[in-house]
Amino acid sequence: MTKWSVFDKKLRGYPALMGSVLRRLTIIFPVCLLTVASPIHAAGQPKIVAGPYLQHVTKTSITIMWETDTPSTSIIKFGKARVIPKPKKGEPIPTAPLDQQVASAEINTIHEFVIENLDTQTDYFYQVYSRRSNDQEIASAILPFQTAVHDESAFAYVVMGDNRTYPKRFKQIADRAMAERPNFVLNVGDVVSNGHKKEQWIAEYLAPAAELMKRVPTYVSIGNHERNAPWYYRYSSYPSPENYYSFDYGNAHFTIIDSNADLSPGSKQREWLEKDLASSNAKWKFVAHHHPPFSSDSNDYGDTRYSSSRKGDDHVQMMPPLYEKYGVDIVWCGHIHDYERTWPLRDGKVDQANGVIYIQAGGGGAELEEFAPTRSWFTAKVLRNWQYCLVTIHDGTFRMMAYDMDGRLYDFLELKK
Template identity: 70%
Template sequence: MLRRTLSSILLTGLLSLSNSIFAEGEPRIIAGPYLQHTTQTSMVIMWETDTPCISGIKYGKARFRPSGQKGKPDLAKILDLNVSSIETRTIHEFTLEGLEPETDYFYQAHSLGSDGKKIQSDVLIFQTAVRATSPFAFVVMGDNRSYPKRFKQLADKAWAERPNFVLNVGDVVANGKNKDEWIAQYLGPASELMKRVPTYVAIGNHERNASWFYEYSSYPSPENYYSFDYGNAHFTIVDSNADLSPGSEQLQWIIADLSASKAKWKFVAHHHPPFSSDKDDYGNTDFWLSKRGDPRVQSLIPIYEKHGVDIVWCGHIHDYERTWPIRDGKVDQANGVIYIQAGGGAAELEQFAPTRSWFTAKVLRNWQYCLATIHEGTFRMMAYDLDGRMYDYLELKK
């Protein structure tokens, strides 16, 4: 998040300012534009240029074509609002505010380099967050790192679902300290999706808590953990790399966040899985017993049970597993919490333990993503593999 007060940067017609104040360089957009945090009245848009630029966004509410109008539209009429900044930067971030809920807007990003040359994105479209009574859909995927071709295949499938947003359970790059990977492994392969659909990331271990995670992201503070509402659901995003021991700052925040939410549906996302049937991450099952869950997040389980969390989304293990509803260490179909490990997002697959875990409802060793849909008290989740086959389905009613 580039912490900046919008009031200080709202300037009209700024892109015609004198060239002399800018550094050398001809601009090229090397990442994005892409969408981050959205609410019913706002949208965050980011992009990166290869040289320092001043930038802006032209945007406008989508309308029907006026009767009798033929040919290409006058873009100035479609993009009739704008926001711009006098700051010279390479990573550009704007929050469009005062938008209408559940409404389509066209937008176009502009950057102006030191030589007076201007670059602009295509005219793109986004939709603000839906009203609390409206149906919506979101994709869950994760562990997309290291294999950008495969990730692009899955990201394009996710885009084909036309979700309202994407929840990514982390490890979007192999090494978060390598700046180039953020474009090569994440923002580049997912560009068709991310320029039209907001993406929320739960930070993984491979992000290494690097500054680039914060530079390329814009989520509610402090960004490595945060929460947001969408429709009638509340999403709590946890940093499972950080301290989650009793009394820790983040654990206190999670309790307060879940206690405060009155949303019909409560979801949590973090990278490490509290329950997992992985073959050797939690004890090598060739020779020993496995703990069948990540020790880092065990402290969260009673909190989720106490505060009525419906589903915990996680990754880290590179395949799919859905648990039965769990409460007090056993299956409780009426009052349990479901854990879905959706880590088949591109990285090399892992193997399951040779025997079934007591909590397992479904496993799949393949690359995959999940699509969740919600309307009022009905939740449905379809899980698809790389070839588009639906291999798991879940319906919850409340």
């Protein structure tokens, strides 16, 4: 992906010529003297109403987004973290060196940039600016980001999902996630109650998780509550087509699927998925989609007050053989608002040597659901509480710690290969 392939998406509906002109207006150049900009909002200044927040990160690039209340230009100043001599008593504390800049003269409210040509596994600082005129400029705080790690490096990611509707609970979980200092976050979907309601994207998702998302890239597998609304695509920046995509991080491959869309044999997404899984030689393979193939929920798949449950979602019933075929290690899901980890499963039974593990991590804040009254054949662990998962990986060691929203460890999984 080039820097502008993502940006062009925001120009949908604009003449192609305009996109071409705007591309030429954008430059990357070192900044010798930083302009002084106040983070305090004054009359006439644009106001930052969402973000900045981090999206897709690679070894050499990162995507940064933010939203302003009025159309304005987009500028990011950034620089590599470096050792600076400690100031002597009475000397001013030096600011982070923001000695490079990307800028666009395009006037927009949702701003999106891919910064490229970065060093791998390296700490940077950044600050975003939006300007209406020389005296009408707003700046964010100076914030950190880190590029993706080398293949041989250890790394960590947090999994959460179904945070919609209850931003207070989601904030508590997002703050706990930030305290773990993950390299990135995977959200298994239903980030808002109704994806067509623009205000919910800030109130239910971007604002409660702001402290996390400023510093840590977040990936989402789209849920049914996002409703495939245009706002999902406007507020997100993932590899095309964005409702499904894949990326590599360290020695792992991540395949993100849209389980609301067609996954039947011959469908576009299914063909892409098969090729994606077949082409990766990563040590670890993870898949994420919103709907769970295996779940002990009490009433979504048959009402267990008076009947049995189908114990899995119809959207993805056909998927496990594919994951078994291509050696997927873990499938992350949500949709049901609690936690469930399966044993390794293959051919419809527990297979500890060659099975795929399914982890439903839907306790991100939405109202909890009940489990069926009896245990499912595939269940390794259930928890009815709000929760998140932390994964740490180095080489052939995978560890997963699952915590409730108060930080109590309730599940642990270690895999070796």
